[in-house]
Amino acid sequence: MITRVLASFLALALLGACSSADRLVDRGIAIATNDPGQKPLPKGQFPPRFAALVADTSVPLMVVTVESRGQSGRLLLENTVNGIETWLSADMSALMIQNGMLQGTRGVGSELFAADISEPIGLILSGSTGYTDRFHSNLTGDDKISTRTYRCLVENKGPAVINLETGSIPTRVMTEDCKSLDQSFTNTYWVSSNTGAIVQARQWAGSELGYIKTQDGIR
Amino acid sequence: MQERATRIVYAAGLLLVGITGASSLSGQSLTTYGTPGLIEMPTAEVMNDGELAVTASAFGPNFRYTAAFQVLPRVYGSFRYSKISNIGPSTARLGGDTFDRSFDIHFQMLDETKYRPAVAVGLRDFLGTGILSSEYVVATKSFGSNIEVTGGMGWGRLAGRGSFSNPLSIFSDKFDTRNKGSNTGGQLETGNWFRGEAALFGGVKWKINDKATFFAEYSPDLYTRESVNTGIDIASPLNFGLEYRFKNGVNLKGFVVGGKEVGAQLSYVINPAKRRVPGGLENAPRSVGQRNRLAIADWNNSEKGGGKDAVQRVLKSRLAADGLALQGFTMSGTQATVRVENDRWDVEAQAAGRAARVMAETLPPEIEELTVVFQSNGMPISRIVTQRSDLEELQFDYDGSWRTLARADIEDAHDESRLGELEDAFPVFETSFGPYIATSFFDPDSPLRADLGVQLKLAYRPTAGLTFAGQFRYPLVGNIADSDRVSNSLIEPVRTNAVRYAQQSDLEINNLTAEYMFRPGKDLFGRVSAGYLESMFGGVSAELLWYPTSSRLALGAEINYVKQRDFDMLFGFQSYDVVTGHASAYYDFGNGFFGQLDVGRYLAGDYGATVSIDREFNNGFKIGGYFTLTDVPFDTFGEGSFDKGLRVEIPLSWLTGKPSRTTVSQKIQPITRDGGARLIVENRLYGVVRDYRGKELSDGWARYLR
Incomplete structure (x- = not known):
């Protein structure tokens, strides 16, 4: 049963006054950060689900930056099911990652509900150039799923050495240039020449969130 | 009617035919009437489907507060509460001020195309006592992406300066004369629509950049009725305005009406179809599969x-x-x-x-x-x-x-x-204690009255389905009881004594009931409630609902025997009692429209029916309206002629991004009278059941994996 709360009709007028972006910055994925500009959550205050991952020092860590919000943080790997990893933040939002590629988001103003990236994965990991399709489904503000197909050109941009927390790593830079009728974006992936895995990526998570950068990190 | 109007507008539209490329018209600029347009004059624009606009404007003696809703892609409606200071002599009641509630409706008949303007017909204040009443046919054409030109013909208020005899008179002499406000308000003033003299109006909107827009218009409105006592000075038919759009979407507009009257307005357009945080901020679900x-x-x-x-x-x-x-x-x-x-x-x-x-x-x-x-x-x-x-x-x-x-x-x-x-x-014991606000609108002495106090809610459920519940309030501050509006009802005063309830009570027992909800059979739901059902009535209530899981249709029946409670809102009863009840049909039309029809006997013993329509967005944001017609004649009913109202319901999660069963809701009844008044009972079954039936569950399924 829905509780009915009487409120002045003026409440409607106030809707315009506050912006959601501020709250997202507070929340987002910035909690477990060591970035001096951000306030880390004291260790004892982690919710149990995240605290369990913090306690287990064998759990892998990922460094994440949301460019549009100037926000960065560290996520811990909670689970891997059918090749899709769930990386959890201290505030219980999550990114889904498949072979280093962004497959979905939850609780970050979750635009990207799920992506079918089976086609580009092959080209990017093998260093090949070619056209592929990728499919995104977004959860809209009206609680509907909207699906889009993007046509993408994957290209090998040659080698580059990058510096991560894990050390200096020789990589191959791959770009994925995608377009739909009304949207376009370019994802960039750095594929380790040592392991063949994506160790750094800059990927588009929808028009609202923009680009997210992910990097391998160490505990 | 529509066809005739179309012909007229084609004639007017000839003046406006342009050759530049078409751009879609967006009605984000609102008039002093709170509807899409220039400064005072309407345009043929509409808002985006589903949008809700709120506007407050003031100039000279005029204060207008409007909510406009784009009900359908081509139709918007609006509700307005307005004040005109000193329109009557200062010796009159309320110092000559007048307060009015009015409704508008606007229908866009034709879209804009490359060569053709958009064309619309509209009625302002078509239900009220008629001070703001006018009708119009209007055409709007854009030239490039920054300039829009509008021209139209108006009747009523819009037939002041430069008026001429009604061109519609070629169809019938009836169109020659327009009656002055003739009824108690609230009825459809069909006898006056498009009657009397007519006049032309027009104007230009120039979008200077993304933030600023300039308006110039020719207005035939002479403010004849206002000018006698208010001193409003309409020296010129030309009005000018400049609007600035802030980053957060609020529009501020400054304008000059009639060459001398300076005014300002604030407006904001809400898109209910977009939660403030799409997808929400709740925690990520656990992945499953190991x-x-x-x-x-x-x-x-x-x-x-x-x-x-x-x-x-x-x-x-x-x-x-x-x-x-x-x-x-x-x-x-x-x-x-x-x-x-x-x-x-x-x-x-x-x-x-x-x-x-x-x-x-x-x-x-x-x-x-x-x-x-x-x-x-x-x-x-x-x-x-x-x-x-x-x-x-x-x-x-x-x-x-x-x-x-x-x-x-x-x-x-x-x-x-x-x-x-x-x-x-079981047993379950629930308790909540907190503040509450009760509101009372549209009392001319003080249009917004409110009480603030503390509220205690208790519920005890010894076993499945059986609930003993109570709500108690204690008002701390407020002015609802200060009103001197006494019931002047010609029928049983079942609702118009609200002020006496407020005045004669301290601790309020709003309800204190025993309730049993049960499943009598497949697709059937039952409820029996007894006790102090609501603030003004107590008794017994029984309800049966038929609602198959995958059905769009639900049918219900409710019967109540109730007695009027004492004004102190404690345990006593007055002598009036009544058997009241309704047969109800609920239907989900799809596309977010829900209808409800209740036929039966109301609290004052009157027989009739209530028709309700709600537009509910998939995220739960709801805007709707209803009206009730009963066998109480319009003049016996009193001001407003029959009961009607609007309602808005916003899920708290829509505002905060966090899941919650709480909603923020408000019903707006222009006038509360005694005809067509329905008993209030907690937990009417349709509201309890609908959320968990098949249609509603599948509509929300996009969030199943969220």
């Missing part, structure tokens, strides 16, 4: 004391963490069922998804079929059956929403037994 790990979990391991009881404990705490109260649990073979009460999720399909995932992440690996039964006050409503392997397979699928829906079964839960009921599921 059954092997679960096989060795302590609670599933009999060597470590695991078993059904241990599983139940873990389930209960995990469900509670997701806002779901576990009331029953059974597990046998490959099947498990949880019976839960949803205390958190405003999108019920999401609650179903969360419950199924908690099961999939907890139960031993051999369990395959997961059943979630939703209960309300302990009464089972529906069950959703999901295969665990489907959940594992589809949780990250890009088409997972549709595919999980296709594989799930939604069934009626009438035959759900109480087997496996948790020992501590």
Whole structure:
């Protein structure tokens, strides 16, 4: 049963006054950060689900930056099911990652509900150039799923050495240039020449969130 | 009518035919009347479908507060509360001020094309006492993306300066004369529409940049009735305005009307179809699918004391963490069922998804079929059956929403037994204490009255379906009781004594009831309530609802015997009693429109029917209206002629991004009278049941995996 709360009709007028972006910055994925500009959550205050991952020092860590919000943080790997990893933040939002590629988001103003990236994965990991399709489904503000197909050109941009927390790593830079009728974006992936895995990526998570950068990190 | 109007406008439109490319017209600029247009003059524009605009404007003696809603892609309606200072002599009541409620409607007949302007017809103040009444046909054409030109013909208020005899008179002499406000307000003034003299109006809107827009218009409105006492000075037909749009979407407009009257207005357009945080900020659900790990979990391991009881404990705490109260649990073979009460999720399909995932992440690996039964006050409503392997397979699928829906079964839960009921599921004791605000609108002495106080709510549920509940209020500050409006009703004063209830009470017992909700059979729901049902009436109430799981239609019947309560809102009754009740039909038209028809006998003993229409967005944002016609004649009813109202309901989650069952709602009744008044009873069944029936669950399924 829905509780009915009487409120002045003026409440409607106030809707315009506050912006959601501020709250997202507070929340987002910035909690477990060591970035001096951000306030880390004291260790004892982690919710149990995240605290369990913090306690287990064998759990892998990922460094994440949301460019549009100037926000960065560290996520811990909670689970891997059918090749899709769930990386959890201290505030219980999550990114889904498949072979280093962004497959979905939850609780970050979750635009990207799920992506079918089976086609580009092959080209990017093998260093090949070619056209592929990728499919995104977004959860809209009206609680509907909207699906889009993007046509993408994957290209090998040659080698580059990058510096991560894990050390200096020789990589191959791959770009994925995608377009739909009304949207376009370019994802960039750095594929380790040592392991063949994506160790750094800059990927588009929808028009609202923009680009997210992910990097391998160490505990 | 429409065809005639179209012909007229084609003539006017000839002046406006342009050759530059078409651009879509966006009606984001609002007039002093709070509807799309220039400064005072309407344009043929509409807002985007579903948008809601709120506007406050002031100039000279005029103050207008308007809410406009784009009901359909081509139709908007608006409700306005306005004040005109000193329109009467200062010796009159309220110092000559007049307060008015008015409704407008606007229909865009033609879209803009490359060569043709958009064309619309509209009625302003078509229900009220008529001070603001006018009708118009208008055409608007854009030239490039920054300039729009509008021209039109108006009647009523819009036929002041430069008026000429009504061109519609060629069809009938009736169009020659327009009566001055003739009834008690509230009736359709059809006899006046498009009657009397007519005049032309027009104007230009120039979008200077993304933030600023300039307006110039020719207005025939002479403010004749106002000018006698208010001193409003309309020296020129030309009005000018400049609007600035702030980053947060608020529009501020400054303007000059009639060359001398300077005014200002604030407006804001809301898109209900967009939550402030799409997708929401709640925690990510756990991923499911590692059954092997679960096989060795302590609670599933009999060597470590695991078993059904241990599983139940873990389930209960995990469900509670997701806002779901576990009331029953059974597990046998490959099947498990949880019976839960949803205390958190405003999108019920999401609650179903969360419950199924908690099961999939907890139960031993051999369990395959997961059943979630939703209960309300302990009464089972529906069950959703999901295969665990489907959940594992589809949780990250890009088409997972549709595919999980296709594989799930939604069934009626009438035959759900109480087997496996948790020992501590009942009794339930709920209590809440907090502040409340009660409001009273449109008293001319003080249009917004409010009481602020503290409220205590108690509920005790000894067993499934049976609830004893009470709500008590104590007003601390406020001015509702200060009103001197006494009932002047010509029929039984069942609602118009609200002020006496406020004046003669201290501690209010708003309701104190015993209620039993039950399932008499398949697709059937029953409710019996007795006690102090609402602030003004007490008695007994019985209701039966027929609502098949996958049906768009539900039918209900309710019968009540009630007695009027004493004004002190304590335990006593007055002598008036009545048998009241309705037969109701509820229908989901699809596309977000819901209709309801109630036919029966109302509190004052009058017979009639209430028609309600709501437009409900998929995210739960709801805007609607209703009217009631009964056998009480219009002049006996009094001001307003018949009961009608508007209502808005906003899910708290829409505002905050966090899931919640709480909604912010407001009903706006221009006038509360005694005809067509319906008894208020808590937990009418349709409202309790609908959220968990098939249509509503599948509409929310996009959030099943959220």
